[in-house]
Every structure is written in structure tokens, then in C-alpha cells.
Amino acid sequence: MSGLEYLSTTQIVFGALARFWPVWVALALVLAASFRFRKRLGLYGQIFESGVGVAGVTICLFWLFTAMFAGHVATFDPLAQVPVMKDALPGAIDPASGMPYLFGGDKLARDVFSRMVYGSQIVLAIAPAATAFALMVGITLGLPAGYYGGRIDTVLSFLANLVLAFPVILLFYLLVTPGIMDTPIPYAMAGLFFVFPIVFFCVLFYTRFKSRPERLYILLALTLLVGGWVYAGLVFNADPLGLISMAPNELNIFVAVVFASSPGVFRIVRGLTMDIKTRDYVAAAQTRGEGPWYIMLWEILPNARGPLIVDACLRIGYTTILLGTLGYFGLGLAPESPDWGTAIKDASRLLRSAVHPALPPTIALMSFVLGLNFLADALREQSLKD
Known part of the structure; x- marks a missing residue:
């Protein structure tokens, strides 16, 4: 390393700032358009009325665009190894390419900056999607539990409490441990959980457009077509277009996050439903002769959106931390993965001799979660005003 420049x-x-030029351009365009048309953008536009909301949106968009333009931002392949750059200090220049290792090299001579950038793709691919599926499962089960009550509520609440009573770390260790990948358990759980969005949207469209069959059939066909395509790609890795696929270890983590997060969403939706179903507009819908599922999906759920959106933001942050924790313990993703948790784990073993490989993924993880918390705070303020 002494011969390096x-x-x-x-x-x-x-x-480093210059490498993010596509991110700065996209960020400037989106923020300018958001400020310009904020009065027409509903809840999203209202976020820009507070400094906390602007900060949250800016940080979250920064990492979103970083993930989208990772190939242009990163200077090296995140898995490429240049032996002479092993444990190189920040700013070391690769003699062969003349390109700098902006944040230095790790113990396997990989560029820390590029791994941090590509790590955002993994986090933003798993955390929001897993949260969305958990919301679908929790909403689909929480609405009837809160609306009907009785035995349905008793059974579903017992199952949710059973999962919540289990220690989270131990639960993830059992679900994400490498040995479980060789069993049909992850695929069976994925097959169960991933059918919820399809059922949800089919019931949603049917209750709304059952009197307009010409539109209903189109929407149901699109739901089944797109849902079946995504389902086949995720569960059976049989996407004919090759656009949707998930490695077994990623599927394992995805299913584990959905399984652990769904009961929390269920309890929130159940509580909101029990409160909202006593409102006058729900009684008016019942008087009109609307069915239970129409009332749940088109009367109760829209009026519960504020707390659910806030919870979704917080839950994405929680999932991001959880992915980092699993990566730190070496569970789930492949050892060479550039995700932030794995990068922190690899760097932590040599903290006394070299601290620079651990700082970028740690700061990235912290800033993304901070942005989500800011966003959740702004959304909570707006939901209280509404």
C-alpha cells in the first residue's frame, strides 16, 4: 500500500459528491416539481409544509435514486477484487484503472464506496416490498377481525398474538438459518403470503364494480394476469420473461419479514376497524344495503389510511434495521452480498486496525432509517390535522 497514490x-x-450527479439531477427535478404542484398532490404535497417532511422526503429520494442509478454512481464492480487495494485507505488510486477507491478498500480488496452504493439496491428492493406484502396480509385479516368480531376475531387474534409472543430474533434465526432453505417451508409460506395481494385486489374490484361487469372483468383479468406473473416469479422462480426472480436466501428473508410484520399490521387494522365501524358513514352504508366487504374496503379502509401510512414508513425503517442485523449475524443473504448489514459485519472484525470500511454502510443505514422516521413524523402531523 505504500506505493499507492x-x-x-x-x-x-x-x-464522491460528483459521482452522485445523476442522483442530484433527479432529486432536483422531483423536488422542484413537488414544490410547484404540492397543492395538487394530496397527502404527498402536504408533507412539504414542514421542514421535517422535506428532510424525510429528500433523504428517502436520495437513496431511491442512488439505487436506481447505482451503475452510474459506483466506480467499480462491488464484487471486483484488486489485490493491491486490500485495506487501502480512502482516496487510494488503483494503479491499473487510475480510478480511486473513494472510501478505501475492505479486507477482500473491494471498493467500499461501490459496495455501499449497490447495497442500497438490496435494501430498497427487499424492505419496501416486504412491508407492502405484510400490509396486504395484515389488512386482509384485520378488517374482518375488527368488523365481524366474535369467533373470527378470537381465532385471528390468537394466531397473531402467538407470533408476536415469540422472540423476534429467535423467530428470524429459525426462519432464515441456512438449513431451512433446503426444505419446502419457505416456498410454502411464500405461496400462502403472496396470494393475499391477489385476493385483496380481486375482492376490492368486485365489491366496487360488480354492477359494471364490463369494467369488472377487465380489472379482474389484469389482477389475475399480473398477480399470477409475479406469483410465479417469486414463488416458483418461473417468470417466463425473466424479470421477476428471487434467490432462495432472499426469498427466505422476504418471507420471514412478512411473517413477523403481518401480526403487527393486523392488530393496528383490527383496532382501527373496531373504532371506525361505529361511525355514522358506516351506518349510512349499511342502511343503503352495502355488503360487509364493500364497507370494509371502501368505507373503513380509506379512513384508516393515515395511521397505516405512518406505520408503513416506520415499518420499512424497522425492516431495514432488521436486514442489517441479519446481515451482521451472517444470516440470509450471501456472504459476498454488498448489503449494508453484511458490509458492517465484515468491517467490524478489523475495527481496531481499519475503521473506514465500517463507516459508509453504517452512515448509509442510519441516514435512510432517519429519513423514514422524519417522513413518518410529517405524515403523523398531517393525519392529526385531517
């Missing part, structure tokens, strides 16, 4: 601290800072 190095950039100055100023060159490192400005060099």
Missing part, C-alpha cells in the same frame, strides 16, 4: 481529503469529498 492518494487523493486529498477535499478531492475525496468532491469526488
Whole structure:
């Protein structure tokens, strides 16, 4: 390493900022358009009325665009190894390519900056999607539990409490441990959980458009077509277009997150439903002769959206931390994965000799979760105003 050339601290800072130029351009365009049309953008536009909301949106969009433009932002392949750059300090220049390792090299001579950038793709692919599926499961089960009560509520609440009573870390260790991947358990659970969105949207469209069959049939056909395509790709890895696929270890983590998060969503939806079903507009819908599922999906659920959106933001942050924790313990994703948790785990073993490989993924993880918390706070303020 003594023969390597190095950039100055100023060159490192400005060099890293310059690599994010596609992100800055996209961020500026989206924020400018959001400010310009915020009065027409509903709840999203209202977020820009507070500084906390602007900060949350900016941070979340930054990492979203970083994941989208990772190939343009990163300077090296996140898995590429250049032996001479092993444990290189920040700003070290690769003699072969002349490109700098802006944040230094790790113990396997991989570029820390590029791994941090590509790690955002993994986090933003798993955390929001897993949260969305957990919301679908929790909403689909929580609405009838809160609306009907009785035995349905008793059974569903017992199952939810059973999962919630289990220690979370131990639950994930059992679900994500490498040995479980060789069993049909993850695929059976995926097959069960991933059918909920299809059922949800089919019932949603049927209750709304059953008197307009010409539109209902189109919507049901699209739901079954798109839902079946996604279902086949995720559960059976049989996407004919090759656009949707998930490695067994990623599917394992995905299913584990959905399984652990769904009971929490269920309890929130159940409580909101029990409160909202006593409102006058629900009684008016019952007087009109509307069916129970129409009332649940088109009267109760829209009026519960505020707390659910806030919970979704917080839950994405929680899932992001959970992915980092699992990566730190070496569970789930492949050891060479550039996800932030795995990067922190690899760097933590050599903290006394080299601290620079651990800082970028740690700061990235912290900032993304902070942005989600800011966003949730702003949404909570707006929901209280409404």
C-alpha cells in the first residue's frame, strides 16, 4: 500500500459528491416539481409544509435514486477484487484503472464506496416490498377481525398474538438459518403470503364494480394476469420473461419479514376497524344495503389510511434495521452480498486496525432509517390535522 497514490481529503469529498450527479439531477427535478404542484398532490404535497417532511422526503429520494442509478454512481464492480487495494485507505488510486477507491478498500480488496452504493439496491428492493406484502396480509385479516368480531376475531387474534409472543430474533434465526432453505417451508409460506395481494385486489374490484361487469372483468383479468406473473416469479422462480426472480436466501428473508410484520399490521387494522365501524358513514352504508366487504374496503379502509401510512414508513425503517442485523449475524443473504448489514459485519472484525470500511454502510443505514422516521413524523402531523 505504500506505493499507492492518494487523493486529498477535499478531492475525496468532491469526488464522491460528483459521482452522485445523476442522483442530484433527479432529486432536483422531483423536488422542484413537488414544490410547484404540492397543492395538487394530496397527502404527498402536504408533507412539504414542514421542514421535517422535506428532510424525510429528500433523504428517502436520495437513496431511491442512488439505487436506481447505482451503475452510474459506483466506480467499480462491488464484487471486483484488486489485490493491491486490500485495506487501502480512502482516496487510494488503483494503479491499473487510475480510478480511486473513494472510501478505501475492505479486507477482500473491494471498493467500499461501490459496495455501499449497490447495497442500497438490496435494501430498497427487499424492505419496501416486504412491508407492502405484510400490509396486504395484515389488512386482509384485520378488517374482518375488527368488523365481524366474535369467533373470527378470537381465532385471528390468537394466531397473531402467538407470533408476536415469540422472540423476534429467535423467530428470524429459525426462519432464515441456512438449513431451512433446503426444505419446502419457505416456498410454502411464500405461496400462502403472496396470494393475499391477489385476493385483496380481486375482492376490492368486485365489491366496487360488480354492477359494471364490463369494467369488472377487465380489472379482474389484469389482477389475475399480473398477480399470477409475479406469483410465479417469486414463488416458483418461473417468470417466463425473466424479470421477476428471487434467490432462495432472499426469498427466505422476504418471507420471514412478512411473517413477523403481518401480526403487527393486523392488530393496528383490527383496532382501527373496531373504532371506525361505529361511525355514522358506516351506518349510512349499511342502511343503503352495502355488503360487509364493500364497507370494509371502501368505507373503513380509506379512513384508516393515515395511521397505516405512518406505520408503513416506520415499518420499512424497522425492516431495514432488521436486514442489517441479519446481515451482521451472517444470516440470509450471501456472504459476498454488498448489503449494508453484511458490509458492517465484515468491517467490524478489523475495527481496531481499519475503521473506514465500517463507516459508509453504517452512515448509509442510519441516514435512510432517519429519513423514514422524519417522513413518518410529517405524515403523523398531517393525519392529526385531517
